[in-house]
Amino acid sequence: MRADARENYERLLVVARDVVAEHGADASLRDVARKAGVGLGTLYRHFPTREALLEALLRTHVDELTARAAEREVSSTDALLTWFRDCVTLNHEYRGVGATLTAALEDSESALHNSCVALHDIGARLLDRAQAEGAARTDIDGTDLFALVAALAWIYDQPSLAPRADHLFDVISSAVLPS
Amino acid sequence: MRADARENYERLLVVARDVVAEHGADASLRDVARKAGVGLGTLYRHFPTREALLEALLRTHVDELTARAAEREVSSTDALLTWFRDCVTLNHEYRGVGATLTAALEDSESALHNSCVALHDIGARLLDRAQAEGAARTDIDGTDLFALVAALAWIYDQPSLAPRADHLFDVISSAVLPS
DNA sequence: ACCTGAACACCGTTCAAGT
DNA sequence: ACCTGAACACCGTTCAAGT
Numbered sequence: 001m002r003a004d005a006r007e008n009y010e011r012l013l014v015v016a017r018d019v020v021a022e023h024g025a026d027a028s029l030r031d032v033a034r035k036a037g038v039g040l041g042t043l044y045r046h047f048p049t050r051e052a053l054l055e056a057l058l059r060t061h062v063d064e065l066t067a068r069a070a071e072r073e074v075s076s077t078d079a080l081l082t083w084f085r086d087c088v089t090l091n092h093e094y095r096g097v098g099a100t101l102t103a104a105l106e107d108s109e110s111a112l113h114n115s116c117v118a119l120h121d122i123g124a125r126l127l128d129r130a131q132a133e134g135a136a137r138t139d140i141d142g143t144d145l146f147a148l149v150a151a152l153a154w155i156y157d158q159p160s161l162a163p164r165a166d167h168l169f170d171v172i173s174s175a176v177l178p179s
Numbered sequence: 180m181r182a183d184a185r186e187n188y189e190r191l192l193v194v195a196r197d198v199v200a201e202h203g204a205d206a207s208l209r210d211v212a213r214k215a216g217v218g219l220g221t222l223y224r225h226f227p228t229r230e231a232l233l234e235a236l237l238r239t240h241v242d243e244l245t246a247r248a249a250e251r252e253v254s255s256t257d258a259l260l261t262w263f264r265d266c267v268t269l270n271h272e273y274r275g276v277g278a279t280l281t282a283a284l285e286d287s288e289s290a291l292h293n294s295c296v297a298l299h300d301i302g303a304r305l306l307d308r309a310q311a312e313g314a315a316r317t318d319i320d321g322t323d324l325f326a327l328v329a330a331l332a333w334i335y336d337q338p339s340l341a342p343r344a345d346h347l348f349d350v351i352s353s354a355v356l357p358s
Numbered sequence: 359a360c361c362t363g364a365a366c367a368c369c370g371t372t373c374a375a376g377t
Numbered sequence: 378a379c380c381t382g383a384a385c386a387c388c389g390t391t392c393a394a395g396t
Contacts, residue, residue, distance in 0.1 A: 005379060030369065039381040044371070099337055106339040140350055147340045147347055151330040158278055160285040161326045168326055171319055175354030184360060209388065218362040223390070 009046050011036045016057050024095030025054060054100045055112040061090050062101075062115040069122045077135045077177055080126040084149065084173055087123070091153030098150035098157075105146060120146055136177050148172055188225050190215045195236050203274030204233060233279045234291040240269050241280075241294040248301045256314045256356055259305040263328065263352055266302070270332030277329035277336075284325060299325055315356050327351055 001009070015036040019027045029050060033043040047053035065086050072079050091098045104112035105120055124142025131138050152172060156165040180188070194215040198206045208229060212222040226232035244265050251258050270277045283291035284299055303321025310317050331351060335344040 002378060008380085028369070029371095040371085041373080041382075042380055045379075050370085098333075102337055103339045137350075144343060144347060144350065147334055147337075147343060148350075150337070150340070151334050151347075154277075154333045155326055155330050158281055158326075158329070160282045161329070164323060164326060167318075168323060168330075171316075171323065171327075171354070172351070175350070181359060187361085207388070208390095219390085220363075220392080221361055224360075229389085 005046075008036070008038050008042055012038060012043055012046060012053075013056060016053055020054070020057060020094045020097075025050075025097045025100065029053070051100060052111065054094075054097060055104060055110055057094075058090075058097065058101065058104075059112055059115045061093070062112065062119050065090060066115070066119045066122055069119075069126070076126060076129040076133065080123070080130050080136070080177065081173060083123045083126055084145065084176075085169070087119070087146070087149040088152045088156065088169065091150055092156040095157050098153045102146060102150045105143065130177065137175070140176065145176070148176070184225075187215070187217050187221055191217060191222055191225060191232075192235060195232055199233070199236060199273045199276075204229075204276045204279065208232070230279060231290065233273075233276060234283060234289055236273075237269075237276065237280065237283075238291055238294045240272070241291065241298050244269060245294070245298045245301055248298075248305070255305060255308040255312065259302070259309050259315070260352060260356065262302045262305055263324065263355075264348070266298070266325070266328040267331045267335065267348065270329055271335040274336050277332045281325060281329045284322065309356065316354070319355065324355070327355070 012032065016027075016032050019032050019035065023031075029043060030040060032053075033040045036043070043053075047056065065083075068086065069079070069083050072082065074082075091101060100112070101116060104110040104116045107113060110116075120142050123145055127136055127140070127142055127145060130136035152165070152169055155161045155168055161168075191211065195206075195211050198211050198214065202210075208222060209219060211232075212219045215222070222232075226235065244262075247265065248258070248262050251261065253261075270280060279291070280295060283289040283295045286292060289295075299321050302324055306315055306319070306321055306324060309315035331344070331348055334340045334347055340347075
């Protein structure tokens with residue numbers, strides 16, 4: 001990649017972070033290009049689809065969570081809860097991004113696929129441990145957890161539900177980990 | 180309302196039902212007007228906002244569910260589960276409509292407000308009964324149930340999660356009603 | 359009273375023309 | 378190689394003109 005191209009690519013991602021944080025997953029791509037001081041075609045060259053932009057944007061975040069979970073050395077149920085909370089927070093950081101994250105988990109074509117699988121796997125391992133200890137219910141797997149994460153994030157995204165979102169987080173996590 | 184106006188109003192709703200069923204809550208309003216054989220301004224006259232159209236569309240459905248729940252004469256936990264399932268199904272009937280339904284519950288300006296409150300109340304009463312019998316967990320209320328309904332419907336709406344949606348329905352309802 | 363559709367300001371996407 | 382922005386086909390929304 002040429003130096004100026006790489007520069008544009010980076011700048012687009014930086015700007016996209018802000019714009020998507022403000023306007024959510026359906027933010028205006030034109031707006032991103034404009035604020036990045038870049039032609040509209042340049043954005044499309046680097047990110048041929050909106051999903052491609054979101055995937056590139058989220059990949060860093062997802063990898064960060066995976067790394068954080070990997071170095072955690074606490075009791076297994078605490079590690080699982082922290083993983084769960086971190087995932088919800090990421091899903092909620094950019095409004096409406098849960099669909100992209102859950103789709104990437106299954107879609108091996110996605111630029112986000114490997115990152116999501118890694119994050120999924122580490123959560124699944126924590127869940128396994130908790131299940132083996134009898135701390136977690138045994139009728140769910142890592143992908144179910146991922147779905148519950150995204151569903152909770154959706155609740156956080158709804159203005160009318162946001163006030164109860166923390167409570168519903170507790171309800172669902174206590175269903176996963178009955179004390 | 181003049182006769183021709185009433186006719187247009189009705190036709191718009193009928194067409195909207197089909198279009199929203201196919202394309203979800205963000206369907207093209209232009210498309211609705213076009214298929215109804217009506218000027219775009221006419222649509223806007225009757226439904227000044229997309230939300231207004233969705234609210235009118237959903238009201239009938241919501242009232243139906245309330246009526247159905249009211250005449251049910253089964254054991255309380257079964258009635259609660261049926262209410263829960265019916266609500267999820269309605270939320271999923273038109274993709275992306277959960278936001279409208281949950282917003283209407285809190286927004287007294289909404290044309291859907293009274294209908295949603297009625298549906299909420301009947302569910303809340305069923306939950307109360309189940310809680311009194313010790314069948315349902317006691318740290319949630321009717322509005323929490325409504326939020327869980329919408330979150331589940333969101334899961335049903337995601338192509339990658341749809342295969343596990345029924346299972347997650349069981350997980351959440353068994354968390355509400357531990358057997 | 360009610361309806362219509364042109365007009366406006368946006369959008370996503372493509373692609374010929376430039377460097 | 379890469380970038381640009383005009384061009385196209387859409388969209389939501391408004392509103393003057395019609396009946």
